Structure formats: C-alpha cells, structure tokens
Amino acid sequence: MKKKKIIIIGGGAAGFFCAANLDENKFYVTILEQNTDVLQKVKISGGGRCNVSHACFDPKELVQFYPRGNKELLSVFHQFQSGDTMGWFEERGVSLKIENDNRIFPESNSSKTIIDTMVNEVRRKKFDVKTQAVVLEIEKINESYIVKTSTGEYSADYIVYATGSSPKSLKLVKNLGHQIVEAVPSLFTFNIKNETLKDLMGTSFPYAKVSIPKLKMDESGPMLITHWGLSGPAILKISAWKARELADLKYQFDINVNFLGIDFEDAEEIFKKFRQENPKKSIGTSKIFDITTRFWHRILWLSKVDLEKNISSISSKELQSILQHLCNNVMKVSGKSTFKDEFVTAGGVELKEINFKNMSSKILENFYLAGEVLNIDAVTGGFNFQACWSEAWIIAQNLNLKLP
Template sequence: MIKKDVIIIGGGAAGFFAAINIAEKHPHLQVAILERAKEGLAKVKVSGGGRCNVTHAEFIPQELTKNYPRGEKELLGPFHQFMTGDTIEWFETRGVELKIEDDGRMFPVSNSSQTIIDCFLNEAEKHGVEVFYSHIVKSISKPDQCFQIETSKNMFSAEKVVVATGSNPKMWHLLETLGHTISQPVPSLFTFNIKDERISSIPGVVAPHVEVKVMGTNLWSEGPLLVTHWGFSAPSILKLSAFGAIELAERDYQFQIEINFIRQSFEDCLEQLKSAKHELAKKTVYKSTQFDLPKRLWHQLVLASNISAETRWADLNKAQLENLAKQLTEAVFNVNGKSTFKEEFVTAGGVDLKEINFKTFESKKIENLFFAGEVLNIDAVTGGFNFQNAWTGAYIVANSIA
C-alpha cells in the first residue's frame, strides 16, 4: 500500500495543473498523480494542431461563461476567482509567454505544445509531485477517513482525492458506484456530414459570416462557415454542435439546417437583386458575384437557382430572382451524420453539476473528493475554453485542499 496525502487520478491538463498548484501551495503534503497511459498530457500535445490553445482572450467572466453550453451558470463564481488573466500570469511566471491570435485564441509564443508539457513536467518535479504512469484505476472506496484506490499495479491510500480524468466512461462508472449521478455522455464539437451538389465541387471555400439554424428547433449560431470534402465545418457549425449536442444526438444526427449566407432578410436580398438586374443588365449573373461572397460559392448558388452560366441579369424572370434570394438567405441542407473535429474529442456529459460545490470543486456527497476539468458535465466551444475550465477548477481545488 502506497500512502499519499493527495492523489490526483488523471495525468492530463487538469490533473497536472491541480497537482502542481497543490504541491506548491502546501509543500508539506505528499502529492501523486495516477495516469493510465505510458505518458500524460496527451490532449495538451494535440490541442490546437500541436500548438496547444491554452486559453482565450476573454477577460470578462460573464462573457467567458457564454462559451460553455453546459456549465455557464456554475462557472461564473469560479471565473471570478481564477480566469484568463490569471492563467496568462501563471504561465508567464514560469517562463512560458503566451500570444493572442486574431480570433482571440491564445498559444505559447513558441507555437509548440511541448513548451506547456515541459513546463508541467518541470514544475511537477520541482515541487516533488510523484507521477505513476501505466496505472489503470480499478476501484475507489472509502472504508474510513482515507480513500483506497486499487490500480492495475498497486494499492494506494490518501486522505484527499482529485478526479481529473476527462471524458472517461470507466471513471464515470466508478464514480456512480460511489453514489454520484452521471449525465449520459454525447459527442460535442463535431462537423456536419452533407452530400449536396451545391458544395460537392467547392471544398475549401469559406463564407466569412453566415447564420445557421437547425430546422424545427431553437438552435442557431453565426460565424464563418467552411465547406469541406464531407460537408460543413468552422465556428458557426462547431458552436451549433456544442450547444445542440444533446438534441442532435436525440435526432441521431439526421436533420436539416437553413443557412443565410449574407445575413439579410429574403425581402432585402430580393430588392438588391432587382437593383442588380437593372444596373448589371448586360452582364451574366454567373460572373458578377454579389454580397462579397466567395466566387465559387456564388457560382453554385446561381446554378442551383435554375439560372444558367450564360444568363444575363436583364433576362432573369421573377421566379429566378426569388430562387436566388432563397438560396442566399434560406438555403436548406440535409445533414446526415457527423465527423470528429480534428483530434479534439469533446464530450457533453459527466458528473452532475448539482452534486458539486463550485466554491471548492468538492463533492457534496463525499467529503475530500474533488473534481477538475471535463470529468464534470461541463464542456465548451472550440478556442481554448475547455482548457480554461480545467485551469480554473484545478486551481480552486488546490486552494480548497488545506
């Protein structure tokens, strides 16, 4: 039996951040991490295409919480304790400088996730955190004041335990045996699979600002839209997939979306097209792109409106004008399935938030059991927000463990 004061289960972002801060704030405590893989921080390594999207340049707690489909209400208090500015300062104090990109995402100046990994490994070593790799947790019990944890290699005991295993169904099952409720996991952050003649020949095209609605629901979002080989991606779609995670899963990822490519009403669009009919009378519709749309997208929407590549503006009839206005403002696409967004597996689901004290991130059911990161039913849109949740929870846990 290996005895420690604090055991962190999970050697990912939240686990390492919790361990380092606990050991630094409470040097008298013996702190250990149990990690199931041969090495830790796997998600940190692949995040942001290997650059590690550490956080997002949003400095107002209320605004920051809006990026969490699950956890918005619960994270408001915690973000007043530790959020973006604190994250930046934490890393800079330890020699890791961050930079802000145009879209608000923040990365290490080195553009390498290895910088973050090295920082964590060095800090863990410096503060005497012991890391046990290839230790798969088999059971957790609390026969007395101490927890007993059985792994594939040994038995451990500790007075305090932090669970930071991310979206791990086996760990959720173990937490259920301890009396916690688990919100059933469904994928979040995914792209839409769509087969449609309008987009099959134009992968790589980006419509800079669209509105997307899931028909028959209240779900909608706005932002850039990317045409891919398999359908649609980019922020407008990823936001929808995150906020609609549960509803879209219930529909088995078969639904229709309506896209407004120009963010204007059908009526306003029609008026502008009528003006173009007079002003550009002798030109072909196909070759005179309107509304600052990408040329290749305009071509496809024109053809989809029963307008040939040779048709001049002057020759458009009422039906063709209306068809084109409809394609621009109310284009309907059938979604048939989803694809994972890059390597960033994000899941909606986890420990029920009603069972957590968000002042301390401690279980309301089991004393001295703490949580950090995506093991809780908290998830975010893409852009560094899931990591910020991990840093915030882990830091507050470190403050609470005294």
C-alpha cells in the same frame, strides 16, 4: 507536521495544473495516468499550438460560452479566470499572445512550451507521475482511500479526480455514489449530402447563418464546407448548445442555411443595384456577393441559369431561385462527425453534487473533481481548458489551506 498524500487520477490539463499549484512541503503527490504519455489533449489542441485560453476577462461574459455549467462556473471564474491563467504562465517565462479572434496561444506556437512548463513545475516539486497506470477501483476506508491500479495499489488522504469523460472513469465515480448525466458528443460537424456542397470542400463563408427550425435554434458566424458536410464556428456552436436535443433526434434533422448571413430582401436589393450598375455583364462573371466564384457557379447551376446569360435578362423567377439557394437553403442532416483528437462531450458528474467554492464532492469526503469528468463543456476557443485551469487552481488552493 506529517505530509499528507494526494492521488491525482488523470494526467491531463486539470490534473497537472492542480499538481503544479500544490504545496510540496505539505503533500506527497502522485499523478496516475492510464496512457503512455501525459497531457495528450494539450499536445494536440489548436493544431499542436495549444489554445491555452480565451481573452475574455469578465466572469459574467466568460460563462456565456458554456452550454453546460455556466451558472456554476461564475463563482469559479471570480476566483481564477483567463487573465490569471495568462499571469500564471507568464510568471514562469511563457510569452503568450492574443490572436484576432481572442484565442490565446503561446508565442512559440507550440504546445510543447505549455506542456514543459507544467511538467517542469511538477518535477521541481518532486511529485510522482505514473503512466500506464489504469485505475481499476477506488475504495474508501474510514478517512482515507485505496486506489487499485493495473500497476499496484496506492493509499491517499485526498483524491483529485480529473480523468476526462471516458465511460470507464464515469463508471468508477458512479460506483462511489455519484450520479452521472449520460455523456453525448458536443462540438461536431454536420454530415450533409447535398448538391449545393458537393466537391466544394474548403469553401468558407465568413458570415453565415444556420437555423434548426425543429429546435427553434439559430446561430451565426464563419462556416466551412468539409468532406462530410458543414463545419466551422456557426455549426459547432449549435452542436454544443443543442448537444442533448440533437442526440435525441439521432442526428437526423433539417437545417436552413443562409450562406450570405443577410436577409433575403437585402440580398435582392444588392443584386438589383449591381444589375442596374453593370447591365452588360454576364451573370457568371458578376461578383455580387462575398462568395467564391466556384460556389457562385454552383448556385447558378442549381438555379438552372446559364453562366453566359446577360445579368440584365435574369428573370424574376430566376432571381428568386438564386436567392432561395443562397439565403434559405434547406438541407437534410444525416449524422455527425466528431473530432477524434479534440473530442468534447456533454455529460458527466451531476453538478448539484459538487461544491463549486472548492470543487469538492458533496457525496465523498476529501474527494475533488475537475475537468471534463464534470457535466461542463464549452464551445471552441480555449474555453474547455480555461474551466480545467480554474477548477484545478481552486482545488490546489483549498488543499494548501487545509494544512498549517
């Protein structure tokens, strides 16, 4: 039986994982990557450690981490989920570990381990990898495709489109007849100029609550003060779930921040109990809540309370002001800061046009799509990679079964 030709457009997580699972006895495979190097996002993920996946092994639970694509991914994760990813890498000699927050990393703490494993698998199969090959056009001719690139033309029986979400790659697939949902940033920090945060970069809060009244959205979790404003899981989760609505608001909106993550009344009770037990302490040296001394002093300054003041002489009005700044701090967001290195977007190919049983296009014959080119994205924690691995694996299995 004559081998068929597969062109994989995109040398990232989805493209490489698909190639690594294809049958070299049935296919000639060429990976086309426009950059000088492959697997660049894998390299920088998790601060260079590579957050391979997340230890969530129930597909119904796993899909809850995807603001877009959760319904569609259910059948995908029933075929290949986080446990299968772990198994795949471990079978190839990669030891993985699950950290306290359930993120999965290689024991080596180096993304190089993950990259080498996939590159070696592709090399072992003698598949071709072409870097600096920018795809200019894809033409369908009868049963096959011609892919025109900056370095020459390639013919293919099957195309696997795993380019990521760049505007150019979305335009190419749009020209072939696919509908595109306009891409907007997802996973970003909130830019805030506010006296509460000024010069307190690096201060963190383990149990914050954040809400956007205009969007009736709230989220809780760890939060961090940055150069620009606020970040951390609580902020990033909101930015992912409300990516489109926040883009419509042009990133100008009010948020309510509860730095303590407990109700106003509960905070008041904690304060009064502490005051009763420590009447002689000064307010500035009182460690009442789980916040840093620097931040506590900032709250007292904002509330116009002298640090030397005895806690027993704090007035009711002063207490209300302190608690207001801690539990119901209204701030104006005036923009966003995205992680250039780990940029994630909401948007991409319309999901109705994809057959999620095998990740094939319903518009184009013998054309498969995987990864961030689709209108699927997740919160941080290894979920975006997991979608890539699962989709790519399914494509490879489907193609492997096509030929006897």
